[in-house]
Amino acid sequence: MTKAETKAETKTNTQVTPQAPSGTDSSSAHKRPFNFSAGPAALPEEVLEIAKEEMLDWHGSGMSIMEVSHRGKEFGQIVEQSQADxxxxxxxxxxxxxxxxxxxxTSQFSMVPFNLLRGNNKADYVNTGFWSERAIxxxxxxxxxxxxxxxxSGKFTTIPNSDSWQLSKDAAYLHYTAxxxxxxxxxxxxxQSLDAKEIPLVTDMSSNMLxxxxxxxKFGLIYAGAQKNxxxxGLTIVIVRDDLIGQVDSKAPTLFDYQYLAKNDSMANTPPTYSWYIAGLVLxxxxxxGGLSAIAETNKKKAELLYSTIDQSEFYQNPVAQDCRSLMNIPxxxxxxxxxxxxxDEAKKAGLLGLAGHRAVGGMRASLYNAVTVEAVQALTSFMGDFARRHG
Ligand SMILES: Cc1ncc(COP(=O)(O)O)c(C=O)c1O
Structure with missing residues (x-):
């Protein structure tokens, strides 16, 4: 999340008058506005309700989970359950x-080379936009x-065909932003890299993991900041193949060594316990x-609804090539x-928040992460149709 995004999103989060989306009856009227923020982003309402209930007394412990030791038995249960889930x-x-x-x-942008170069001096990177460039x-x-x-050259609206990629035989790893x-x-x-075992595939899945x-x-290493899906x-997930750890650059900070972190069960220092707890509830x-297959179906449905609204209108446009359009972030x-x-302004009044596009591309962006409901996307597309009729 950049400063500009944070500012824009903070701004749109004040003085909102949420409305029931059209097409829903008033008995199920939505009480909170719909949040399309790119991250930090919407969390499942059910999870927020549980967190609210457990805030002062986690499972009869008499304490908030925020107040207990990360090494105690209460937090230990969260660690075990979330790992297993x-x-x-x-x-x-x-x-x-x-x-x-x-x-x-962002820390992974340096932890990955520190750990995975393993004495090599070269790494392959695919550049598909802003976050790839940061990693590079x-x-x-x-x-x-x-x-x-x-x-x-195409202003990051396409992914170059993989047949044309100039992969190296001697790269330490191949990195791309999913x-x-x-x-x-x-x-x-x-x-695919030129050698799945020797040249592991590394990916930044911050905005589409889960x-x-x-x-x-198929991967050597997968990483993701938690604050989207x-x-x-405050929490970052790393999934790494065993054989790739243990060869960290000797000059790397101790906390950048995957092996050290793994040996200490992610408790080399105090972890972000509350974020971890909430992530556990999300899992x-x-x-x-219904797990990831079920959520994938819903995500597809939501994205199709928004893309078809954009494509069928002369008022809105999405510049991304059909074969690589994101199901998560739709500018x-x-x-x-x-x-x-x-x-x-009108979207905010209608209870639709977090729609300002990033300053690098302008316009609008709707992020349709897992916690954004079909109902939210229906409310957005119906607002968009109405707005286009009035201003087109
Ligand atoms: C794809 C991607 N990678 C990396 C980042 C940076 O993440 P963080 O702010 O957790 O360092 C973001 C943040 O939005 C992102 O979307």
Whole structure:
């Protein structure tokens, strides 16, 4: 989350008069506004309710889970359950470690080269936009970065065809950003390095982790900041294949060593306990609601609804190529940028928040993470239709 986004989103979060979305009866009228923020983002209401209930007294302990030791038996239950739930949801093989860390995805931009270069001086990176560029800039400090492909000439509206990628035989790893949160560009397939074992695939899944099932065994390392689809800010998930840890650069800070972190069960220092607890509740919510296949269906339905609203209208436009349109973050522009502010103001009055696009691309962006309901997207598309009729 950039400063500009934070500012825009903080601004839109005040003085809202939520309305029941059209098409719902008043008995089920939605009490809270719908939140389309890119991150920190909407959390399942059910999870927030549980957190509210448990705030002063977690499971009869007489304390908030925020107030107990991370090494005590209460928090220990959360650690065990959340690890098991994540392993179960993503079907993570036994030879992968799961780490619950601090530092955000941005820390991973340097932790990955520190740990995975393993004496090598070269790494392959795919450049699909803003977050790829950030990862590349950081890796450049530690090794020679080979950009295997870049979507820059098309203003990051496409992913260059993998047949054209200039992969290296001697790269330490291949890194790509599974979903570019700002440009709304998502990989709908898992790319391959020239050697799956020797050149592990590394991915930044910050904005699409847990949005659908995928084969973890194809990866050497997966990382994600939690604050979009997993839980609150402050927590970062890393899933790493066993054989890739233990060769960290000797100059790396101790807390950047995956092996050290794994040996200490993500408790080398005090972890972000409350974020971890909420993430644990989100994982249970996902399991209770049918797991990743079920959420993937819903996510597809939501994205289709918004894309079809955009595509069927001459008033809105999404510039991303069909084959790599993100199901999570959908940027769109209005026919006349002079209407942007009016759109955001009216949306806010209608109880639709967090729609300002990132300053790098302008316009609007709707993030449709797991916790954003079909009802929310219906309210947004009906508002968009109405707005286009009145201002078109
Ligand atoms: C794809 C992606 N990678 C990395 C980041 C940076 O994450 P963090 O703020 O957790 O460091 C973001 C934040 O929005 C992101 O969307």
């Amino acid at each position: 994540l392993r179960d949801l993503l079907n993570i093989p036994a030879n992968y470690k799961i780490l619950f860390l601090q530092g955000g995805a 800039a950081e890796a450049n400090k530690y090794c020679q970065v080979n950009i295997v492909a870049s979507g820059e 979903n570019e949160t700002i440009h709304g560009v998502e990989f709908h397939y898992i790319p 949005s659908r099932p995928f084969d973890v065994s 997993i839980g609150p800010a 249970q919510w996902l399991k209770k609601n 769109f522009i209005l026919k006349d940028a002079a209407l942007d502010k009016v759109f955001l």
